[in-house]
Amino acid sequence: MxxxxxxxxxxxxxxxxxxxxxxxxxxxxxxxxxxxEAGIEAREHGYAALALPETVDTDAIAAAVEPFSDSEAVLTVGIGGSALGAATIADALDSDVEAYFLDNVDPEQVTTLLADLPLASTTVNVVSRSGTTAETLANFLVVRDAMADAGVDWTDRTFVTTGESGPLRELADRHDLPSLPVPDGVPGRFSALSTVGLACAAIQGHDLDALVAxxxxxxxxxxxxxxxxxxxxxxxxxxxxxxxxxxxxxxxxxxxxxxxxxxxxxxxxxxxxxxxxxxxxxxxxxxxxxxxxxxxxxxxxxxxxxxxxxxxxxxxxxxxxxxxxxxxxxxxxxxxxxxxxxxxxxxxxxxxxxxxxxxxxxxxxxxxxxxxxxxxxxxxxxxxxxxxxGVDTFVQPAVEWGKNAARGLLGGGDFPEADAVDAKRTLRIE
Amino acid sequence: MxxxxxxxxxxxxxxxxxxxxxxxxxxxxxxxxxxxEAGIEAREHGYAALALPETVDTDAIAAAVEPFSDSEAVLTVGIGGSALGAATIADALDSDVEAYFLDNVDPEQVTTLLADLPLASTTVNVVSRSGTTAETLANFLVVRDAMADAGVDWTDRTFVTTGESGPLRELADRHDLPSLPVPDGVPGRFSALSTVGLACAAIQGHDLDALVAxxxxxxxxxxxxxxxxxxxxxxxxxxxxxxxxxxxxxxxxxxxxxxxxxxxxxxxxxxxxxxxxxxxxxxxxxxxxxxxxxxxxxxxxxxxxxxxxxxxxxxxxxxxxxxxxxxxxxxxxxxxxxxxxxxxxxxxxxxxxxxxxxxxxxxxxxxxxxxxxxxxxxxxxxxxxxxxxGVDTFVQPAVEWGKNAARGLLGGGDFPEADAVDAKRTLRIE
CATH class of the missing domain: 3.40.50.10490 (Glucose-6-phosphate isomerase like protein; domain 1)
Structure with missing residues (x-):
């Protein structure tokens, strides 16, 4: 380069x-x-992403996805950094295993995609560090339902990448799903070269060691x-x-x-x-x-x-x-x-x-x-x-307000931000 | 709205x-x-685009593409405004006729796409007002060759939208290809609601009259x-x-x-x-x-x-x-x-x-x-x-320099702009 x-x-x-x-x-x-360098050495939050060439375990990733080596397709369900790294690798490199992404909650797109996918031979790769991302969980619930409707046992075809606790981790434990952890200190947008981006790449058969090299x-x-x-x-x-x-x-x-x-x-x-x-x-x-x-x-x-x-x-x-x-x-x-x-x-x-x-x-x-x-x-x-x-590179505080407002609007709790939505000033031209 | x-x-x-x-x-x-309003009334260059709801002839478009009503897919070969209008409509609306676009000259993408297309039942929709756009003609030559290799008579499956003269118009005349004119005074980026954008939409079976309404x-x-x-x-x-x-x-x-x-x-x-x-x-x-x-x-x-x-x-x-x-x-x-x-x-x-x-x-x-x-x-x-x-909305003079330079680099004539390419200053970090 x-x-x-x-x-x-x-x-x-x-x-x-x-x-x-x-x-x-x-x-x-x-x-x-x-x-x-100090941040990398100490594996500080964020800086830890730059240590990934040393810390990522490609053998563990390959082993974790091994049960899905028969996949015709891989469907990653994630949003933002939980999808973009995998999508970047998938779109850049050829593979016989097609990669699809549900990184939005558009009902029409989800329906069209699910109608086309060979669900019985598709691996569903659910990615959320917290395991609570509303868009990702909602999409996953819909996908799981579609698999049931198609007579596919979703527990056979679901792979999970998530943190050490949270709903997705519990789900993986309860159903004994193959899974990988999201590494500590690696924000989503810096996670392409971690388990988050590489699980999909491994299912597609790409050379993880060359990526890391x-x-x-x-x-x-x-x-x-x-x-x-x-x-x-x-x-x-x-x-x-x-x-x-x-x-x-x-x-x-x-x-x-x-x-x-x-x-x-x-x-x-x-x-x-x-x-x-x-x-x-x-x-x-x-x-x-x-x-x-x-x-x-x-x-x-x-x-x-x-x-x-x-x-x-x-x-x-x-x-x-x-x-x-x-x-x-x-x-x-x-x-x-x-x-x-x-x-x-x-x-x-x-x-x-x-x-x-x-x-x-x-x-x-x-x-x-x-x-x-x-x-x-x-x-x-x-x-x-x-x-x-001189900014805090690894945080994204400005997205919290909207998350609270959306949750409040959907009846997920009492959030003052939701009230501001109703107070919107209008000057409407039809 | x-x-x-x-x-x-x-x-x-x-x-x-x-x-x-x-x-x-x-x-x-x-x-x-x-x-x-004066520009629309006089059908002045550019303003004429805003007259399209009155001037576009949807029946003529439907009639022109009628020979391709059996299409499984439509492949539009065009770039910039010659592709984006049709692509916008195609991506927005559902159709059983899949729409594909060659709007770039990436050899790897072209090869991948051509390997996947059912060429015998694909309509090739070539769009260039001048009929000389290098990217579009180069792609068309490659597509035509691929059709010949697949045993498909390209003259049966090619539709042309172009101006009143130029290489594409001559081609259409010589081989008696179904074709439509690009309307006068309608710049490419304002042509979605003209023959340029609507031919593809018609092949896909969309309701042109509702679009125009x-x-x-x-x-x-x-x-x-x-x-x-x-x-x-x-x-x-x-x-x-x-x-x-x-x-x-x-x-x-x-x-x-x-x-x-x-x-x-x-x-x-x-x-x-x-x-x-x-x-x-x-x-x-x-x-x-x-x-x-x-x-x-x-x-x-x-x-x-x-x-x-x-x-x-x-x-x-x-x-x-x-x-x-x-x-x-x-x-x-x-x-x-x-x-x-x-x-x-x-x-x-x-x-x-x-x-x-x-x-x-x-x-x-x-x-x-x-x-x-x-x-x-x-x-x-x-x-x-x-x-x-207070700008000239309907022109794009700044793209000419690069076109000349590229043409010069490819041996297509003597262009001083091409010499500037070799004079590039470098400060390279490896």
């Missing part, structure tokens, strides 16, 4: 950072690194200088550009298989850094498609953005046949991948020519190892950025 | 607009409306006051909040079926308004999922955002079974839709309680009529916003 900051320097872009100020920022990176490689590169660590280089440049005005970070992978990665990144970035009035807004995009959608804004709109390009250096190409269209004859003999790469470089240069800051992140291939590098590096980048902003 | 601005007023939110200033803005809306309903409501038109109310409030600091507009539908709508909106908004250093950045989101991802940032990050909630007032619900989990007993007897609606209201109130501006947009149902209302209203809102900003 490498990160190229050339197009984010002040000589090229506005906002941009001068080489001199980047050196000054590097002194702060050294201090932040010391803090992060990629992560370990980036772990080893964490150092006291951003110039020696792709992860820190990325975290530092995002921070530096944000405080100089790039309040939006458009994540633009040039590989369809990384589309969900952009979503995972958006959660990591938004929930970790979005607090105290601070935090860069992640925008999820996709190359080359969004050249025909967002590029106009990125190149000619307000100077409040940076663009992060991500691409694999190698991919399986597909030849473009020779054509009778004269205007397109230059395409004949090239491949779709050549076209995609040319558009990548052209779009990057197009933003640079307009003085719009952008960063290039490259992995060798979209495979287990490359993905492990990418996920770990982005997590470490986020932790570094949190240190530079 | 209705739009509720209550939570965007200065008394509730910051940024927000006072009732008085909203009245003042309404005077500008009156002037803009006059300009828009929904649009016509919103067309009739365009008036000289934002207080009488949901579309203008939405366009005006976005503009008013943006110039007061809400430079990001998070589009947050509470229905999985509207996930692609958020993407369509993002193109509409970004390409139309993102110019001259202006333009609000659209962020695509999804409720309730993104409460566990983006809400922390929306509620506690910088005050540079507005949130647009979109929901259907009615949907088919799915009961949540009674549960042995005591902590979740309040959910038993309710439905997933009740839970989703409670979360919608709770999240809206949660943002209001934090003084974060938000707007509620409601349609009756996610059906043809509701979708027609929503798409038309958002287009009219965008045109109004363009008038208020």
């Amino acid at each position: 490498n990160v190229d900051l050339g197009n984010a320097l002040a000589a090229e872009a506005s906002p941009g950072i001068s080489r001199e100020n980047l050196e000054r920022l590097d002194e702060r990176v050294a201090g932040a690194h010391e803090r992060i 990629g992560a370990a490689d980036q772990r080893e590169r964490l150092s006291d200088s951003l110039f020696d660590s792709p992860a820190y280089a990325y975290g530092a440049i995002c921070y530096a550009l944000d405080v100089r005005g790039a309040s939006v970070n458009a994540m633009l992978p040039y590989a369809e298989s990384l589309e969900t990665f952009a979503e995972w990144f958006a959660q990591l970035w938004a929930e970790s850094l979005g607090k105290d009035g601070l935090g860069q807004t992640p925008a999820r995009a996709l190359g080359a498609t969004d050249q025909h959608s967002q590029l106009q804004l990125y190149r000619a709109g307000p100077r409040d953005k940076m663009v992060t390009f991500v691409r694999p250096r190698e991919r399986a190409d597909r030849a473009i046949p020779e054509t009778e269209f004269e205007a397109l004859s230059y395409l004949g003999g090239t491949g779709l991948g050549d076209l995609l790469d040319a558009e990548f470089e052209a779009t990057e240069a197009s933003l640079a020519a307009a003085g719009r800051p952008n960063v290039r992140v490259e992995i060798d291939r979209v495979d287990e190892r490359g993905l492990g590098e990418l996920l770990y590096a982005m997590e470490a980048a986020c932790v570094l950025a949190g240190e530079l902003y | 209705n739009v509720d601005l209550g939570n965007a007023l200065a008394a509730e939110a910051s940024p927000g607009i006072s009732r008085e200033n909203l009245e003042r803005l309404d005077e500008r809306v009156a002037g803009a409306h006059e300009r828009i 929904g649009a016509a309903d919103q067309r009739e409501r365009l008036s000289d006051s934002l207080f009488d038109s949901p579309a203008y109310a939405y366009g005006a409030i976005c503009y008013a909040l943006d110039v007061r600091g809400a430079s990001v507009n998070a589009m947050l539908p509470y229905a999985e079926s509207l996930e692609t709508f958020a993407e369509w909106f993002a193109q509409l908004w970004a390409e139309s308004l993102g110019k001259d250093g202006l333009g609000q950045t659209p962020a695509r989101a999804l409720g309730a999922t993104d409460q566990h991802s983006q809400l922390q940032l929306y509620r506690a990050g910088p005050r540079d955002k507005m949130v647009t909630f979109v929901r259907p007032r009615e949907r088919a619900d799915r009961a949540i079974p009674e549960t042995e989990f005591e902590a979740l007993s309040y959910l038993g007897g309710t439905g997933l839709g009740d839970l989703l609606d409670a979360e919608f209201e709770a999240t809206e109130a949660s943002l209001a309680a934090a003084g974060r501006p938000n707007v509620r947009v409601e349609i009756d149902r996610v059906d043809e009529r509701g979708l027609g209302e929503l798409l038309y209203a958002m287009e009219a809102a965008c045109v109004l916003a363009g008038e208020l900003y």
Whole structure:
């Protein structure tokens, strides 16, 4: 993996950072690194996620899901960080075992999905640290019911990943369900490389050790200088550009298989850094498609953005046949991948020519190892950025209010927040 | 359809607009409306899109696709506005005819998709106004080749939507392919309710007249006051909040079926308004999922955002079974839709309680009529916003540079932009 900051320097872009100020920022990176290393060593809350390459037990995960090696499909029931890591891996890597996700409570989507699934050969992978997440439990109850209706014994096909106590843990104990623990100190959005993200990957037959090896490689590169660590280089440049005005970070992978990665990144970035009035807004995009959608804004709109390009250096190409269209004859003999790469470089240069800051992140291939590098590096980048902003990276207090209100509205207790819902001011235009 | 601005007023939110200033803005809306009406009447470039409820010929569309009434699947090959309208309709509405899209040039995705499709019973719907879009033509060449390999006569299964001249029009003429014209004056991102978006919908068996009737309903409501038109109310409030600091507009539908709508909106908004250093950045989101991802940032990050909630007032619900989990007993007897609606209201109130501006947009149902209302209203809102900003809403000049560079890189001619690609400055960290 490498990160190229050339197009984010002040000589090229506005906002941009001068080489001199980047050196000054590097002194702060050294201090932040010391803090992060101490946190990793002590397995402190949150920082423990960056210790996962050493602490995760891939053999235990493989053993726990072994009863489901006959699966045609795996249905992960979880929301937010309990689903996005697994979904990112599933969408990036090919598998004969199809992966599905119930990460919302839309009744129409749930009904459509359950009608299509081969329930008798589907593994249901229920994920919730607390075991009380309303959306996840509600979906699980519906799925369990659908299995019963289909004559499938749900206790044969359910796998649970949850904390040491709570309703899901009790359920697993009562019915002797195969299960894995959620590791201590690893917040949901940092859990892709733990049991939370890897159980689904194991059921799909992916190489967990290669995923972890990629992560370990980036772990080893964490150092006291951003110039020696792709992860820190990325975290530092995002921070530096944000405080100089790039309040939006458009994540633009040039590989369809990384589309969900952009979503995972958006959660990591938004929930970790979005607090105290601070935090860069992640925008999820996709190359080359969004050249025909967002590029106009990125190149000619307000100077409040940076663009992060991500691409694999190698991919399986597909030849473009020779054509009778004269205007397109230059395409004949090239491949779709050549076209995609040319558009990548052209779009990057197009933003640079307009003085719009952008960063290039490259992995060798979209495979287990490359993905492990990418996920770990982005997590470490986020932790570094949190240190530079000085925020509490590993909490998300602002979501509690709404949870209480929703619970109150559903008759789940007396919550003053629910009363505020009825007091809504309206100015309605029909 | 209705739009509720209550939570965007200065008394509730910051940024927000006072009732008085909203009245003042309404005077500008009156002037803009006059300009828009004149443009619609004269079928001027761009404005002609808002005349589509009167000008689109749904019978002609239905007749043109009639040869493909036996389709099991429809594969739209197009990019940007040539795909997003059709994709929005396809994802919103149920159909027995599966819709697929090649709107990118990722070789791995193309190969995976083509391996899965029943090519003999798939209609290929190629869409490009100019007939020269590199990505679309390259994908079409690959698809045509795959059909030949599968022993399918591509001329039997190809439908073309394109302009009056160009390579695709010539192809249609030469092989006598069923085809439709792209209407004059309708830019791609405003073409969902034209032949461009409706051919795919017709092949899927959707009710085109109901889609157009929904649009016509919103067309009739365009008036000289934002207080009488949901579309203008939405366009005006976005503009008013943006110039007061809400430079990001998070589009947050509470229905999985509207996930692609958020993407369509993002193109509409970004390409139309993102110019001259202006333009609000659209962020695509999804409720309730993104409460566990983006809400922390929306509620506690910088005050540079507005949130647009979109929901259907009615949907088919799915009961949540009674549960042995005591902590979740309040959910038993309710439905997933009740839970989703409670979360919608709770999240809206949660943002209001934090003084974060938000707007509620409601349609009756996610059906043809509701979708027609929503798409038309958002287009009219965008045109109004363009008038208020004073930008050229219907052009996208900033994407040309990159197109030239990519073409040069691929040997398609001598373009100075391609030379800039090689001159890229690097600061690479490995």
